[in-house]
Amino acid sequence: MKDLKGNYAVVVHRHADPDAVGAASPFKLLGSPTFYAPGGLSSLGKKVAKHAGIEFVEEAPKEDVIIILDTASTSQLPGVNLEGKRYYRIDHHATGNIEPFAVDPSATSTSEIVALALRLLEMELPVEISESLMSGIIYDSKGFRLAKPNAFKAMEYLSRYGSVQRAFSLLEAEEIDFSKRMARVKACERLVYRKVKEYLIGATRIGANEGDVARTMISIGLDVIYVIREEKDEIRVYARCSPRILKLGFDVSKLLKSIGEELGGSGGGHPGAGGMVIPPIEVEKLINKLLGRTSREIARLLSSGGKG
Ligand SMILES: [Mn+2]
Numbered sequence: 380m381k382d383l384k385g386n387y388a389v390v391v392h393r394h395a396d397p398d399a400v401g402a403a404s405p406f407k408l409l410g411s412p413t414f415y416a417p418g419g420l421s422s423l424g425k426k427v428a429k430h431a432g433i434e435f436v437e438e439a440p441k442e443d444v445i446i447i448l449d450t451a452s453t454s455q456l457p458g459v460n461l462e463g464k465r466y467y468r469i470d471h472h473a474t475g476n477i478e479p480f481a482v483d484p485s486a487t488s489t490s491e492i493v494a495l496a497l498r499l500l501e502m503e504l505p506v507e508i509s510e511s512l513m514s515g516i517i518y519d520s521k522g523f524r525l526a527k528p529n530a531f532k533a534m535e536y537l538s539r540y541g542s543v544q545r546a547f548s549l550l551e552a553e554e555i556d557f558s559k560r561m562a563r564v565k566a567c568e569r570l571v572y573r574k575v576k577e578y579l580i581g582a583t584r585i586g587a588n589e590g591d592v593a594r595t596m597i598s599i600g601l602d603v604i605y606v607i608r609e610e611k612d613e614i615r616v617y618a619r620c621s622p623r624i625l626k627l628g629f630d631v632s633k634l635l636k637s638i639g640e641e642l643g644g645s646g647g648g649h650p651g652a653g654g655m656v657i658p659p660i661e662v663e664k665l666i667n668k669l670l671g672r673t674s675r676e677i678a679r680l681l682s683s684g685g686k687g
Contacts, residue, residue, distance in 0.1 A: 383409045388440030390447050392455035393418020395435075397427045397550060399449035401515025402469065402489040404431035404508045405497055406446060415440045418457050423518070427549055431511040449489040451475020451482075469493060471519075487525050490515025494533035509541030514549040562588035563595045566606070570596070573670050575677045578602040578624055582666045584609070593619040593652075603631060605669045607662060614665065616655040618648070625651050627680050634672055642668075 389406045391399035395416050404427075406412045416435035420428060428435060439458040445466040450456060452475035461477070468477045469492060473484035486492050490512045497504065504512075516533060520526040534543070562585055572581035582605040585592050589606045596604040602624040606617040618631045632646070632653040639646030642665075644657030657665075 383412075383444075383446075386411050386413070386442055387444035387446065388413055388415055388442040390415045390417065390440055390445055390450070390456060390459065391420075391424075391435070392448075392450040393457060395420045395424040395449075397423050397511075397518040398488045398490050398515040400424045400427040400431065400433075400435075401511045401513070401518075402448045402493045404433060404511040405493060405502075405504065407431070407433055408502075408505075408508065412446070413440070413442065417459050418455070422553065423550060426553070427511050427514050430514075430549055431507050447477060448493075451477055453477060485527065485529075487527060487530050488516050488519035490519070491530050491533045494537055495529060498533065498536040504537070504540040506541045509537040509539075510546045510549065513537045513541060513543060513546035517546055518550055559588050559591050562586075562592050566592040566596060567599075571666050571670070572601065573674060575674045576681060578627075578677055580670055580673045580677070581605070582607060582669055584662060589615075589617040593617050597621050603629070603673055605666070607665065609659070609662065612659065613644070614657050614659055614662070616646070616657070616665075616669070618653045618655075620651045622651075624677070627677070629676065629680060634676060638668060638672060 387410060389403050389412045391403055400420065403414055414433050414435045416437055417439050419437055420435060443464055445464050447466055447468040449470055451470055451472035453459065467480035469481045469489060471483055471486040471489050471492060481492060483492055494512045513534060516530055520530050566583040566585050570581050570583045572579055579601045580603040581596065581601050584607045586608065589608055593604050593606045597619050602621040604619055608615045618635060620629060620631050630650040632648040632650060635646030635648065635653045635655040639655040639657055642657040642660060644655060646653060646655030648654050
């Protein structure tokens with residue numbers, strides 16, 4: 380592609396993941412690209428970008444030639460206008476409103492498509508590029524669980540130039556920071572829980588990191604958790620559910636909507652994750668109400684045989 384000789388843009392989707400970033404990495408070997416992530420990078424995406432030695436700008440590209448990676452639709456590219464530009468979409472997503480250039484829906488990752496093209500060109504790769512591409516393949520194939528022969532063909536080529544082990548370690552989450560660990564421990568200390576048959580429901584209070592605390596409480600074994608955060612003139616409640624209780628037909632958003640309205644506020648969300656904002660009340664009372672109503676709802680679902 381003669382377009383890749385001079386200045387051009389490489390663009391990845393919002394919250395770009397290791398596959399998008401991995402697929403972008405070898406372009407730094409071709410001409411003088413600028414890398415754009417108009418919707419930012421995910422935390423693992425950042426880790427891979429750092430490893431690859433590329434910096435992304437969080438804005439819309441200015442260049443006339445654009446390589447679009449791992450992105451099928453303009454809704455994934457906030458603020459980007461493709462009109463009048465020469466663009467090339469390299470991707471493994473089948474459907475979207477961006478004209479395809481090299482799109483293979485049978486590939487498990489965009490990194491795989493890019494790696495196989497480099498393999499055809501018999502490119503010798505720097506170690507950080509081969510490892511970034513491998514991490515993209517590993518990430519999107521869910522650790523090879525979804526991989527097809529071409530993913531291994533790409534891995535065979537890439538592993539000549541880098542370490543598979545380092546590619547895996549790029550995908551390990553960063554160490555949890557102190558404030559998060561502190562919030563998790565406090566949430567456990569303040570946990571109030573009840574057992575309803577074989578289900579565990581609970582509530583806790585915390586001043587920050589509600590989302591992480593809620594996920595942690597589900598991962599330690601609760602089926603429904605309410606994380607309460609008291610602010611100056613309101614109380615916020617975050618809720619999460621286990622897949623186990625969702626199978627029963629439990630919908631926490633309905634419950635929070637009705638309790639929220641009763642208490643002069645509002646609530647909603649999805650069956651498995653919801654929120655509620657209400658005027659200040661005594662937290663003990665609120666916990667009793669949340670757990671009481673949740674127990675009754677579970678009992679009702681169990682007696683009606685679920686899904687009702
Ligand atoms: Mn992908």
